[in-house]
Amino acid sequence: MNNKTDKVFIVDAGAIFFRKIHGQCITVPEVINEVKDDNSKLYFSVVDVKVKEPSKENVELVKKMAKSTGDIHKLSDTDIKLIALAIEELKNGKDVTILTDDYSIQNLSKNIGIKVESVVKRGIVETFRWIKICKGCGRPLNNKTNICPVCGSEAVIRRVRVEKNRRSN
Ligand SMILES: [Zn+2]
Secondary structure (H helix, E strand, O other): OOOOOOEEEEEOHHHHHHOOOOOEEEEOHHHHHHHHHHHOOOOHHHOOOEEOOOOHHHHHHHHHHHHHHOOHHHOOHHHHHHHHHHHHHHHOOOEEEEEOOOHHHHHHHHHOOOEEEOOOOOOOOEEEEEEEEEOOOOOEOOOOOOEOOOOOOEEEEEEEEEEOOOOOO
8 A cells, every 4th residue: 555645734733723634633631731731621622633652762853943044042852753753654755734823933944844834824913812701701710620610501602813023033
């Protein structure tokens, strides 16, 4: 069998929240923890994402590359692991795209020849955020709150439009 055309997406937390997930998706354990912390299981239940830990060898490789491009200080450990995962999939002959809106991940990925796709389309001045609100009275709730302290209704997650600050570069 020829698996060379297998398309795989490496997704970060933003991509999971946006629910724009199509095809085979993989992420690292840290992203799953992030999703759980920020938005409970409401969204998590709708996505089917494979979780993989990249090899230490590939993590070191990405760190080395990030040092040489100068991106190392802007990348979190999770970011580095996501890119390491992408390299791993590439080595396995997969066609990999990283789905992220994180500028540092995009920057390094482009520098080392990994395809990246923005979750929110380029050129759009506004973007979306997920916020938790009360189903009953509509008040915004803290991310960790599942029951509204005012009316006792359940929390739901809504997509809201926010103004995006253009990144100066
Ligand atoms: Zn309420």
